Amino acid sequence: MSTGTLYTYPENFRAYKALIAAQYSGAKVKVADNFKFGETNKSADFLKKFPSGKVPAFETDDGKFLSESNAIAYFVANEQLRGGKCPYVQAQVQQWISFADNEIVPASCAWVFPLLGIVPQQKNNTAKQDAEVVLQLLNQKLLNATYLAGERITLADIIVFSSLLHLYEHVLEPSVRKPFGNVNRWFLTILNQPQVQAVVKDYKLCEKSLVFDPKKYAEFQAKVGGGKPQQQKQEKKKEEKKPKEKKEQEPAEELDAADEALALEPKSKDPFDALPKGTFNFDDFKRVYSNEDEAKSIPYFFEKFDPENYSIWIGEYKYNDELAKVFMSCNLITGMFQRLDKMRKAAFASVCLFGEDNNSTISGIWVWRGQDLAFTLSPDWQIDYEVYDWKKLDAKSEETKKLVTQYFSWSGTDKDGRKFNQGKIFK
Amino acid sequence: MCDVATVKKIANCLGVSPGQVKLNDEQVVTRISKNKSVNGFASILETLALESTSETALNSKSSREVEAQVYQWIEFAVLYVAPGSKDKYVAKQLLADFNRLFINKSYLVGHFITLADLAVYYAIYNLVKCLTPVEKESYLNLSRWFDHLQQRPEVNQGEPLLNFTTIYLHGWATGTHI
Numbered sequence: 201m202s203t204g205t206l207y208t209y210p211e212n213f214r215a216y217k218a219l220i221a222a223q224y225s226g227a228k229v230k231v232a233d234n235f236k237f238g239e240t241n242k243s244a245d246f247l248k249k250f251p252s253g254k255v256p257a258f259e260t261d262d263g264k265f266l267s268e269s270n271a272i273a274y275f276v277a278n279e280q281l282r283g284g285k286c287p288y289v290q291a292q293v294q295q296w297i298s299f300a301d302n303e304i305v306p307a308s309c310a311w312v313f314p315l316l317g318i319v320p321q322q323k324n325n326t327a328k329q330d331a332e333v334v335l336q337l338l339n340q341k342l343l344n345a346t347y348l349a350g351e352r353i354t355l356a357d358i359i360v361f362s363s364l365l366h367l368y369e370h371v372l373e374p375s376v377r378k379p380f381g382n383v384n385r386w387f388l389t390i391l392n393q394p395q396v397q398a399v400v401k402d403y404k405l406c407e408k409s410l411v412f413d414p415k416k417y418a419e420f421q422a423k424v425g426g427g428k429p430q431q432q433k434q435e436k437k438k439e440e441k442k443p444k445e446k447k448e449q450e451p452a453e454e455l456d457a458a459d460e461a462l463a464l465e466p467k468s469k470d471p472f473d474a475l476p477k478g479t480f481n482f483d484d485f486k487r488v489y490s491n492e493d494e495a496k497s498i499p500y501f502f503e504k505f506d507p508e509n510y511s512i513w514i515g516e517y518k519y520n521d522e523l524a525k526v527f528m529s530c531n532l533i534t535g536m537f538q539r540l541d542k543m544r545k546a547a548f549a550s551v552c553l554f555g556e557d558n559n560s561t562i563s564g565i566w567v568w569r570g571q572d573l574a575f576t577l578s579p580d581w582q583i584d585y586e587v588y589d590w591k592k593l594d595a596k597s598e599e600t601k602k603l604v605t606q607y608f609s610w611s612g613t614d615k616d617g618r619k620f621n622q623g624k625i626f627k
Numbered sequence: 628m629c630d631v632a633t634v635k636k637i638a639n640c641l642g643v644s645p646g647q648v649k650l651n652d653e654q655v656v657t658r659i660s661k662n663k664s665v666n667g668f669a670s671i672l673e674t675l676a677l678e679s680t681s682e683t684a685l686n687s688k689s690s691r692e693v694e695a696q697v698y699q700w701i702e703f704a705v706l707y708v709a710p711g712s713k714d715k716y717v718a719k720q721l722l723a724d725f726n727r728l729f730i731n732k733s734y735l736v737g738h739f740i741t742l743a744d745l746a747v748y749y750a751i752y753n754l755v756k757c758l759t760p761v762e763k764e765s766y767l768n769l770s771r772w773f774d775h776l777q778q779r780p781e782v783n784q785g786e787p788l789l790n791f792t793t794i795y796l797h798g799w800a801t802g803t804h805i
Binding site (some may be wrong): 343344345346351352381384385386388389390391392393394546 | 689730731732733734737738739767768770771772774775778779791
């Protein structure tokens, strides 16, 4: 019987595979109690045993080393878990292990990790749909089968179960998991096995799906980035080695790494970071603008404005003669704001619609950090800006003051005398 | 069902010597083993479980709550399933009820195989055996549970395996089952 030490951080679903298997086989697997993620597994001693520096990693009492969670689980399992004597069932076990790694884990990580704030939210994220396809496959299988391989619990069940833990904990709220009744039944059966209960403690099925919270991400990044400057450096090096294309092709691997290293992303990707911050504080101004009358907030703006590092622009829509319904035009503006979401931190704008249905214009006053057109800083921001004519305004001139006052207070008319209709604030 | 043959099968299944099993003068199933006589199906099963160290027996007495539920199902098998399975309409209802039950459960009690499963399995065995493939089609969840049990050699005990494979074919072919 195998005995040894398992290195892992707590509540690691990959480590669960080996720990549950050990519960079934009776193998004595001790979890290293002084393990510190990011330190122990970066130490020279650890890397000598496990060159990848990844966890879980297993060291037997007679000095053999194993990495990769599935291999460790196989090693500490017993004959029943490995699929019994029948080669067909053994092969099925392997089939489901691959299924878990190739289908479930990538979809699960892509769906759950952004919500946990471990990785940034991706655009056009199809993770939810991907996961649902996988669950549908499992559901079909488990309609006719009690367990995944053979008629006993095997590594197939343990590993697929472990790979689904994040989904059932964070996003599969009752209404979302309802279509997958057979998977739910099987999942609860496995979860409630005494051997599983001994490892997966205090596990609760999701009652309300997590939603994306950019603050969480920021906080997480601050936590990971702030405390360990040295590690940060190493991580950056690692980041450089992986070109961006690769990241997109292999989200799975990238996300796994994110899990293991608790996010390798550089601390910040805000394109404005390259520009000097100056003395103007957008947050303060936005607070004043939201809470006070324009009579107060507009003078406040000119008092605090730092023309050295910030600039004021007027953007006029190029195709005003194509504008029809007012509400559609407003959607045009808010849509642009949404696509520029990441720009908010160092920009402010008031975009107004003048006129009425079938006779209207859009134009707005924008303020941002830097002296050049901000949209060119990030490829994410270049969707809308080309349909506007941009003109930089001289911050000191009276003309600018008048325009700013007009747009910030949502009053006046456009060049051709159309009356102010609606305004939208980007903040 | 709930007769001499079933008691012997369950004893085999638990790896316990059945002893002498017969009907007494009042036509109640009786087991005599080690000079002790026990009457009644449910009581016999209880003593079998006490003697056995098999997985099923251990599961069945894993907690007071489980024990009580197992007992409840055994009584249900004796009082309703066995007599009910002789009537065409009652039998249909029974199968439908079990099928609904197995939508959310893998086993009758808890999350593991217990004596309750065995008692009900043997009680409905003949019923399931007579189902046509099309009828089985409407009890997919029950079929899954039944097939799972019959694949265990200790439960099946050399009987020919009932065929559920057409269900699989049908299921894959039409892709209509959810």
